[in-house]
Amino acid sequence: MRLTCKEWVLTALLGVTAASALTTLILILVEATDVLLPTDTKFGVVLDAGSSHTSLFVYRWPADKENDTGVVSQALACRVTGPGLSSYASDPAQAGESLEGCLEEALAVIPAAQHQQTPMFLGATAGMRLLSQKNSSQAAAIFAAVTQALGRAPLDFWGAELLPGQDEGAFGWITINYVLGLLVKCSFSGEWIRPPEGTLVGALDLGGASTQITFVPGGPVQDKSTQATFRLYGFEHSVYTHSYPCFGRSEMLNRLLAQLVQRSPSHLVRHPCYHSGYQDTLSLAHLFESPCVQATALPHLPPNLTVEGTGNPRACVSAIRELFNFSSCEGRGDCAFNGVYQPPVLGPFYAFSSFYYTFHFLNLTSGQSLATANTTVWEFCQKTWRQVEEAAAGQDSQLRDYCASGLYILTLLVDGYGFSERTWPSIEFRKQADGTDIGWTLGYMLNLTKMIPAEAPAQWRAQSYGVWVAGVTFVVLTLGAILTAAAALLLWPRD
Incomplete structure (x- = not known):
C-alpha cells in the first residue's frame, strides 16, 4: 500500500519523535540514577581512649551524601575490655593488646573490600593527658604500643594522639548537633540553608578525669581562649567551650x-x-x-x-x-x-x-x-x-x-x-x-576526615536536579510540538 504525502510526513515525524524521546529518556535515567539510587557506603572507625575505659565506634554513611544532614549512622559501639589506657603505664604492651577484641568486631562489620579505604583514629582524653603530665615517657610508651597494634589492622590508620580538652568539648558539640540535624538543612530547591541558630544544642560532658561545657552564647565570647570556630557545611559557627581537668x-x-x-x-x-x-x-x-x-x-x-x-x-x-x-x-x-x-x-x-x-x-x-x-x-x-x-x-x-x-x-x-x-x-x-552514642568521636571523625566539606556536593546535586528537570521539559515540549504538527497534518483536506 502506497502512503500519501501527508501520511509519509506524519510517519516520519512520529519516528523522529520516538527516537528523540527514547534518547532523552536514556539520558534522564542515567542522570536520575546518579541522583536517586543509593551509592556505596563508606565507613570510619574512631576509638575513644577515656580515663576509665576505651570504646570503639564504627560509623557509616552514603558516599554521595557526605554533605547531607543526619546521614551518618552508628554501625557498631564496642566497649574495650579492661581499664583506660593510662592504667597500663607499667605494661604498655597490654594497652595495645586490649584493643584487639573490639578491632576484630569492627573488621567484621566493615566489608573486606573496603578495609584499606576505611580511616581509623584513636583519640586519648583526660586520663592520658594527666599521665603525660605526670610521666611523659610512660605515656609515649603506651601510644607506641597502641600505634603498633592498630597499625597492623588492614585499615587506613591515621594515628593515635592526645586530644586537647577544648577539642573534646567542641567535637562533642558537633556530634550532637550533626546527629540531630541542626547544622544544615537542604531546601526543596536543592540549596543548603542554615537553620535558626537558636535551635543549636549545648553539650555537657562529664568524663572520668575532666568535664566540658560547650554552647553558643548570647553575645560575643570575650575570652578568645574559650572560643572555638568551625566552618560546617559552608557556614561559620562560633561556640564557647571550656574543659576542666581534674573535675571528672x-x-x-x-x-x-x-x-x-x-x-x-x-x-x-x-x-x-x-x-x-x-x-x-x-x-x-x-x-x-x-x-x-x-x-x-x-x-x-x-x-x-x-x-x-x-x-x-x-x-x-x-x-x-x-x-x-x-x-x-x-x-x-x-x-x-x-x-x-x-x-x-x-x-x-x-x-x-x-x-x-x-x-x-x-x-x-x-x-x-x-x-x-x-x-x-x-x-x-x-x-x-x-x-x-x-x-x-x-x-x-x-x-x-x-x-x-x-x-x-x-x-x-x-x-x-x-x-x-x-x-x-x-x-x-x-x-x-537519634540512635547514635553521644560523645566527641563522631565530631572528631567528621573534622579530621573532612567529612563536612564545602557546598560542592550540594551544588552538584542541584545541577543534577536541574539537568533532570531540563530533560523532562525537553521531552514534554518536543512531544507537544510534534503531536501538534501531526494533528495539523491529519486535519488537512485530502487531495
Missing part, C-alpha cells in the same frame, strides 16, 4: 576522699557521701598517685585506712564545694568557678557520659525539675547501705559512689555552670541522640 567523676571522687583522709585525726575516716553502714579498708598508695590530688602532711598516715560512711548529704555537699574555688568568681556574671570566664548558659543542652549514667541510675532522666532532682538525690544519700545494696541486688560496682556523684553533678551544674530552677528544664540527660 573519678578524679572528683579521688580528690574528695584524699581531702577527708588528710583531715582525719585517726586511722578511721568518716565519709559523709558514703551510706551509713558502709565500711571498707582502702589502700592509699593509688589514691595519691594522681596529679589531681594535692598531698600534704602524709607521714602520719598508714598505708591502709578504714573508711566508714555516715550518709550525711549536707556534710557531703559542704565537702564537695571545697573542691571548687567559687570565691574567685564572686560579683562576676561571666564567671563559673576557679576564675574561669563563662557567659551565661543559653539554649537547650544535652548532658551525657557520667551526667547521664548517674542520673539514669537515680531515675532523673525524664525531665524532672531541679527541686525534684535535689530531693531525690538527698533522699538516696540518706538510705542505709543495706537498703541500697538490696535495691540494686549488688549488680553495680559504682553503687557506693552514686550519692557523691549525684550531689557533685547538682553542685557543678547549679553553683558552677549557673543553671537555675528556670533553666534546669533545658537540660536533657541522654546517652544517645
